[in-house]
Amino acid sequence: MTLETNAPAIPEGYWKNPKGAYVPLETIKLEHQEEDALVRQIVGTARHLNRSLAKFKSDALGDVQAFRDLIAEKYGAKRGGKKGNMTLLTYDGTLAVQVAISEHISFGPELEAAKSLIDQCISRWSEGANQNLQVLVDDAFQVDKEGKISTSRVLALRRSNIEDENWQKAMDAISDAVRVTGSKTYLRIYERDPMTGTQTPISLDLAAV
Numbered sequence: 134m135t136l137e138t139n140a141p142a143i144p145e146g147y148w149k150n151p152k153g154a155y156v157p158l159e160t161i162k163l164e165h166q167e168e169d170a171l172v173r174q175i176v177g178t179a180r181h182l183n184r185s186l187a188k189f190k191s192d193a194l195g196d197v198q199a200f201r202d203l204i205a206e207k208y209g210a211k212r213g214g215k216k217g218n219m220t221l222l223t224y225d226g227t228l229a230v231q232v233a234i235s236e237h238i239s240f241g242p243e244l245e246a247a248k249s250l251i252d253q254c255i256s257r258w259s260e261g262a263n264q265n266l267q268v269l270v271d272d273a274f275q276v277d278k279e280g281k282i283s284t285s286r287v288l289a290l291r292r293s294n295i296e297d298e299n300w301q302k303a304m305d306a307i308s309d310a311v312r313v314t315g316s317k318t319y320l321r322i323y324e325r326d327p328m329t330g331t332q333t334p335i336s337l338d339l340a341a342v
Contacts, residue, residue, distance in 0.1 A: 186337060190320050197221065197232055229323040229332060236316045238284045243310035248274055250303035251290075 147155040148169075158166075197219065220231045251270055273286035288311075291304050323332040 193230070193320055194232065194318065197230065227325040231319075231321040231323065233319040233321065234316055235319060237314045238288075239312045239314050240282060240284070240287070240307075240310040241312050243306045244282070244287070247303045247306035247310060250299050250306065254295075254297055254300050254303070 143149055144155060146158050148158055148161060150156050200221070201219065218231070218233050220229055222229050248270075255270065270290065273290055274282060287307060291307060293300075295301075322335045322337075324335055325331070326333045
């Protein structure tokens with residue numbers, strides 16, 4: 134079925150310029166016409182490849198999930214539920230298919246309470262090496278150009294082994310502040326380099342080809 138459009142048809146013998154005006158074809162330089170044709174050819178091919186890559190990813194993820202369900206069924210495990218990371222290997226270990234789930238995380242209002250508790254701790258520990266901790270904390274809570282706080286830096290504070298009641302409350306507040314706002318699934322394919330023995334990605338990224 135063809136989608137209807139309200140855009141008016143361009144009169145025969147005319148091209149539309151970036152401002153929307155109709156320009157007689159005979160007044161357009163030949164090199165500009167050739168440039169237009171070249172760009173349309175490349176973009177058309179790119180659109181086709183884009184659709185092919187999207188289908189490849191969908192089919193590959195579907196096949197991996199079908200294999201996951203098959204294994205679950207074999208061992209009587211519950212099917213469905215949260216999907217995690219998975220790596221599938223050929224028997225000789227030279228080829229690998231990896232499915233990776235990346236979660237998008239933001240913070241709720243509890244983060245403000247966590248920062249306040251941490252500041253109170255550092256104020257009480259105002260001497261010596263804790264100056265370094267102050268720098269780490271300030272860096273963790275610093276916003277970027279888009280006004281966002283680095284989730285990795287804030288979450289890294291929880292790895293500090295500090296036995297202090299207020300600090301522990303602050304770490305609990307950080308945990309409570311975490312909001313998973315979405316996730317993205319990545320499909321990565323690797324082959325082993327026979328010279329080095331390392332796994333080398335088969336790039337599906339145009340910039341990396």
